[in-house]
Amino acid sequence: MNPMTDEETPVPQPAPTQFSDLAHETAEDHPAPVAGTTVFDVTDLSVLYSGFRAVKDVNIDITEHEITAFIGPSGCGKTTVLRCFNRMNDLIEGAAVEGSLKYHGVDLYEKDVNPVEVRRRIGMVFQKPNPFPKSIFENVAYGPKLAGIKKKSELDEIVEKALRGAAIWDEVKDRLNKSGLGLSGGQQQRLCIARALAVNPEVILMDEPCSALDPIATGRIEDLMEEIKQDYTIIIVTHNMQQAARVSDRCAFFTTEVNPDSDQRTGTLVEFDATEKMFSNPSDERTENYVTGRFG
Amino acid sequence: MTAVNLNDLDSSTSLVEGLDSTKGSGPDKVFRWAAFGAGLMVLVILALITITTAQAAWPAFSVEYFTSATWIPSAQEFGMLGFLWATLLISFIGILLAVPVAVGIALFATEVAPRRLRRSITTVMDLLAAIPSVVFGLVGFYVLRAPAQDLFRWLGDVCAGIPILNRIFGEGSSGTSILMAGIVLSIMILPIITSISREVFDTVPRNDKEGALALGATRSEMINGVVIPHSLGGLTGAVMLGLGRAMGETIAVTLLIGGVSNPPITIDVLSASDAMPSAIARYLSESAGTYRAALIGLGVTLFIITMIINVLSRKVVGVFDRRIKGAA
Amino acid sequence: MTATQTRSSVDERLKVPRDVRVSTIKGSRFRRNRIATIGMVAAFVLAAIPLLFVIGNVVVKGLPVVTTKFLVSDIPNNAAATELSSDCDTLRKYDPTAEGDDAAPVEKPQPGMGRAVVGTLITTALAALFAIPLGILAAIYLNEYGKQSRLARFIRFMTDVMTGVPSIVMGIFIYELWIVRFGFPRSALAASLALACLMLPIVVRSSEEMLKLVPNTLREASAGLGSRTWKTTLKVVLPAALPGLVSGSMLAVARAAGETAPVLFTIGAINKVAAAKTITGQSTTLSLQIYNMITNGGKLSPQMAWGAAFTLIAIVLILTTIARTVSARFVAR
Numbered sequence: 008m009n010p011m012t013d014e015e016t017p018v019p020q021p022a023p024t025q026f027s028d029l030a031h032e033t034a035e036d037h038p039a040p041v042a043g044t045t046v047f048d049v050t051d052l053s054v055l056y057s058g059f060r061a062v063k064d065v066n067i068d069i070t071e072h073e074i075t076a077f078i079g080p081s082g083c084g085k086t087t088v089l090r091c092f093n094r095m096n097d098l099i100e101g102a103a104v105e106g107s108l109k110y111h112g113v114d115l116y117e118k119d120v121n122p123v124e125v126r127r128r129i130g131m132v133f134q135k136p137n138p139f140p141k142s143i144f145e146n147v148a149y150g151p152k153l154a155g156i157k158k159k160s161e162l163d164e165i166v167e168k169a170l171r172g173a174a175i176w177d178e179v180k181d182r183l184n185k186s187g188l189g190l191s192g193g194q195q196q197r198l199c200i201a202r203a204l205a206v207n208p209e210v211i212l213m214d215e216p217c218s219a220l221d222p223i224a225t226g227r228i229e230d231l232m233e234e235i236k237q238d239y240t241i242i243i244v245t246h247n248m249q250q251a252a253r254v255s256d257r258c259a260f261f262t263t264e265v266n267p268d269s270d271q272r273t274g275t276l277v278e279f280d281a282t283e284k285m286f287s288n289p290s291d292e293r294t295e296n297y298v299t300g301r302f303g
Numbered sequence: 304m305t306a307v308n309l310n311d312l313d314s315s316t317s318l319v320e321g322l323d324s325t326k327g328s329g330p331d332k333v334f335r336w337a338a339f340g341a342g343l344m345v346l347v348i349l350a351l352i353t354i355t356t357a358q359a360a361w362p363a364f365s366v367e368y369f370t371s372a373t374w375i376p377s378a379q380e381f382g383m384l385g386f387l388w389a390t391l392l393i394s395f396i397g398i399l400l401a402v403p404v405a406v407g408i409a410l411f412a413t414e415v416a417p418r419r420l421r422r423s424i425t426t427v428m429d430l431l432a433a434i435p436s437v438v439f440g441l442v443g444f445y446v447l448r449a450p451a452q453d454l455f456r457w458l459g460d461v462c463a464g465i466p467i468l469n470r471i472f473g474e475g476s477s478g479t480s481i482l483m484a485g486i487v488l489s490i491m492i493l494p495i496i497t498s499i500s501r502e503v504f505d506t507v508p509r510n511d512k513e514g515a516l517a518l519g520a521t522r523s524e525m526i527n528g529v530v531i532p533h534s535l536g537g538l539t540g541a542v543m544l545g546l547g548r549a550m551g552e553t554i555a556v557t558l559l560i561g562g563v564s565n566p567p568i569t570i571d572v573l574s575a576s577d578a579m580p581s582a583i584a585r586y587l588s589e590s591a592g593t594y595r596a597a598l599i600g601l602g603v604t605l606f607i608i609t610m611i612i613n614v615l616s617r618k619v620v621g622v623f624d625r626r627i628k629g630a631a
Numbered sequence: 632m633t634a635t636q637t638r639s640s641v642d643e644r645l646k647v648p649r650d651v652r653v654s655t656i657k658g659s660r661f662r663r664n665r666i667a668t669i670g671m672v673a674a675f676v677l678a679a680i681p682l683l684f685v686i687g688n689v690v691v692k693g694l695p696v697v698t699t700k701f702l703v704s705d706i707p708n709n710a711a712a713t714e715l716s717s718d719c720d721t722l723r724k725y726d727p728t729a730e731g732d733d734a735a736p737v738e739k740p741q742p743g744m745g746r747a748v749v750g751t752l753i754t755t756a757l758a759a760l761f762a763i764p765l766g767i768l769a770a771i772y773l774n775e776y777g778k779q780s781r782l783a784r785f786i787r788f789m790t791d792v793m794t795g796v797p798s799i800v801m802g803i804f805i806y807e808l809w810i811v812r813f814g815f816p817r818s819a820l821a822a823s824l825a826l827a828c829l830m831l832p833i834v835v836r837s838s839e840e841m842l843k844l845v846p847n848t849l850r851e852a853s854a855g856l857g858s859r860t861w862k863t864t865l866k867v868v869l870p871a872a873l874p875g876l877v878s879g880s881m882l883a884v885a886r887a888a889g890e891t892a893p894v895l896f897t898i899g900a901i902n903k904v905a906a907a908k909t910i911t912g913q914s915t916t917l918s919l920q921i922y923n924m925i926t927n928g929g930k931l932s933p934q935m936a937w938g939a940a941f942t943l944i945a946i947v948l949i950l951t952t953i954a955r956t957v958s959a960r961f962v963a964r
Contacts (some may be wrong), residue, residue, distance in 0.1 A: 047343065095517065098516065100418055102533070110649070114550070121661075123520070124656060125517075125656060127647060128647060130517060137513070139511065139514065149520075150519060151645065153518065153520055153524060153654075153660075154655075155644075155657060156644065202514075203517070203518070206645060266348065300670050310718050322811050331862075334864070335776060338771045339772050339777075341768030341769040341783075342783070343773075344769065345769055345832065346785075346787055348793075349796075350830060351804070352828070355804055355807045356807060357786065359811070361791065404678060405674075406674075407671045407673070407675070408671070408674045409676050411674065424675060427675070431681070433885060433951045434947075435891070435950060436891060436892075437889070437891045437922050438689060438940050439917045440925065441936055442685050442688050444925050445925075445933055520669070521656075521661060522664055523666075523668070551798065551799065553799045553891070554922055577802065580892065588896055598805070599803055601707070602799060606796060606800045613792050613795035617791055617792075624649075
């Protein structure tokens with residue numbers, strides 16, 4: 008496992024634009040400035056569960072073709088925030104969102120936005136690998152089939168491409184018809200990444216994707232993230248600070264505030280900045296304490 | 304103290320017995336044996352049920368009993384196939400009607416309905432389960448028989464010219480019939496199938512469901528792609544338990560199936576017939592000798608069939624549970 | 632790897648505009664989703680209809696019949712039912728629709744369900760007396776002693792199997808063993824034995840589930856104070872599980888109270904039973920009376936049956952409601 012030296016990206020690089028030109032007509036496709044195109048613009052986001060404020064004051068910009076990491080102690084709401092980005096919190100009864108979460112200028116929680124459309128564009132990889140109890144092929148083909156692609160030859164092409172993209176093709180190409188559950192944990196997680204890539208999303212959300220994996224499998228997933236960020240925008244939740252330092256371009260540090268009156272815990276964003284700065288010269292004391300291991 | 308850790312105590316029974324016998328701790332021993340005895344009582348009673356009923360039915364059992372459909376008590380001819388057929392047919396109708404509704408309600412309760420509505424679904428199903436069989440029979444007999452008669456006659460007329468349908472829906476002469484019994488059965492087994500289906504759907508990992516939704520699946524696509532495939536084994540178990548219930552259901556069926564002395568093997572669901580438990584309920588108290596044994600034989604056959612169904616369904620559910628846990 | 636290579640036509644087809652308001656998903660998919668949801672709601676409505684229909688009928692036809700007198704008066708035997716049916720005054724008197732024009736009290740024997748109410752309560756109570764202690768003890772064996780041992784697993788399995796035994800088989804069993812083999816008369820006691828057989832597996836399994844809910848820390852704390860298993864069970868585990876045990880048992884009692892098949896051959900169905908012999912003598916129950924009324928078909932029968940049905944449903948629902956309330960409180964704790 009490499010230390011952070013060569014993995015670090017000092018300044019976010021200009022986003023490669025050549026492929027997105029093909030599909031888009033909008034203004035975002037102009038050569039990106041140094042800071043890159045903003046994909047998500049989060050302003051004063053709060054998440055409430057049955058009226059109780061679980062997370063508050065989240066202000067983040069997510070930049071195209073970067074890896075943004077959410078870090079912080081457990082229970083600080085980083086996963087909760089992540090699940091707002093594809094409206095996964097809709098599934099939790101009593102969950103509500105305040106503030107704005109704009110995706111290319113459109114608030115995802117606007118009335119006429121369909122969560123299914125959101126999830127079609129913004130993929131997700133979960134903490135625990137969750138391949139369907141189907142064959143490897145069917146796992147990857149599931150999303151494209153939903154999107155209306157029925158032809159076997161086209162599905163073959165997509166599946167191969169997604170599996171290659173997730174760096175698992177060589178391991179599974181001879182057993183595409185075997186169950187996805189027969190793979191190792193790391194392979195399962197890469198299969199899930201392939202499954203997410205197969206529908207060609209713009210963004211991939213990763214919720215502690217390596218927490219159930221051994222270091223070698225973790226290393227492969229991290230390499231993979233480095234590779235696919237040229238094509239996708241990635242947000243990753245991790246409680247592993249080294250991982251955040253290794254893979255991310257920007258970092259958001261969350262922590263928990265305890266209300267002294269009600270004893271309620273509310274997650275809040277402390278600092279959001281380039282990863283290098285966060286780990287070398289954070290502006291908030293709490294961040295420093297956390298990244299240096301004095302807290303958390 | 305070795306006795307402090309209760310888990311140790313229980314995991315090695317011999318240790319407890321050793322301690323007890325050396326110390327002669329009276330109350331604990333008594334309590335232990337009482338509990339043990341009560342556990343054994345279940346087995347004893349089940350064995351007694353089997354032996355007693357089988358013995359009483361024995362004189363009637365013959366090859367003919369299980370292979371013939373001729374049941375003429377006055378001629379001492381007892382072939383139970385007609386009753387078995389009717390029992391299977393009404394149970395089949397009951398299952399056929401109940402399962403889609405039960406699965407729909409269970410899916411609604413687990414995947415769609417908000418928490419408040421979920422509670423009222425539970426209440427409705429609990430109430431439905433609480434209504435005694437004889438009350439279903441009463442309402443069916445006094446309220447539904449007449450309209451059912453008209454409906455069935457109409458149905459018979461409509462289907463009269465259509466090839467296969469005219470055999471399934473023959474000339475409905477009376478409201479009480481196989482179809483009527485089957486319909487009421489479906490209502491009676493609905494709660495148990497629904498509640499087991501709900502339990503089964505509840506075991507589908509949230510993680511798997513979110514996996515499908517995160518790929519842009521709609522809720523119904525998620526249900527089709529994840530929930531149903533995951534639950535097939537458990538649903539099979541639910542259906543089988545419902546089938547067991549349906550076959551053993553007595554009083555409502557007795558009142559609504561019409562009651563004929565020698566039920567024919569027919570697929571005409573509008574005709575009157577008689578099921579195994581109904582025949583017992585109708586005739587046992589006025590029977591003697593071989594006739595009585597033959598009636599009790601119906602009970603024993605029913606007992607064995609429902610037992611097999613139950614054991615199989617538990618096994619199916621068990622295997623399915625293990626598969627889920629193994630996969631998780 | 633190859634991820635950045637030129638995109639194929641398939642990629643194009645999967646590419647969607649970034650504006651999430653632009654619909655990229657075929658309308659048919661959402662339509663199917665909506666139809667599925669409607670189907671589920673329809674299934675629920677479909678289940679609620681028979682419930683409302685049955686309860687509505689029983690209330691409308693049974694409630695006017697049920698008076699205090701109805702609940703305590705003697706049941707007319709078959710002959711009496713036909714006699715009464717020919718007696719216009721009496722018939723009108725018990726016909727709720729004719730109540731207005733003939734309110735004058737008629738001094739004739741009042742038909743009612745008194746014996747059946749008493750019989751139902753006695754047989755059910757006796758059955759509960761047999762099945763609940765035995766069932767809870769068996770559950771204690773399964774959860775506190777036997778646990779995952781082979782025998783315990785076997786008993787558990789057999790209990791599940793016993794739950795599926797048709798209720799009429801329980802009736803035949805007691806009839807054959809108690810009445811034919813042992814030579815005892817048909818009685819409320821015999822019927823209660825059959826009902827107890829029906830209740831036993833339900834009580835065992837529900838009680839075991841409730842005992843399972845009692846946290847192990849409680850047991851360990853008690854054992855830590857030097858208590859033995861029996862004392863821990865009686866003083867700590869049972870009190871903690873009590874509401875759950877009560878609610879599980881009540882549901883079994885409610886089920887038994889409504890059953891007809893097990894009492895059919897075992898109770899005797901004598902309408903006028905001497906008060907002293909209500910336990911060991913012949914008796915009857917509400918459910919059995921409903922069945923008899925329907926099959927005998929006297930003119931007064933429907934009214935009597937509806938009244939009995941209302942009374943029976945009231946008893947069953949009261950028991951069920953108590954069980955639910957207690958269990959709701961148990962879960963809430």
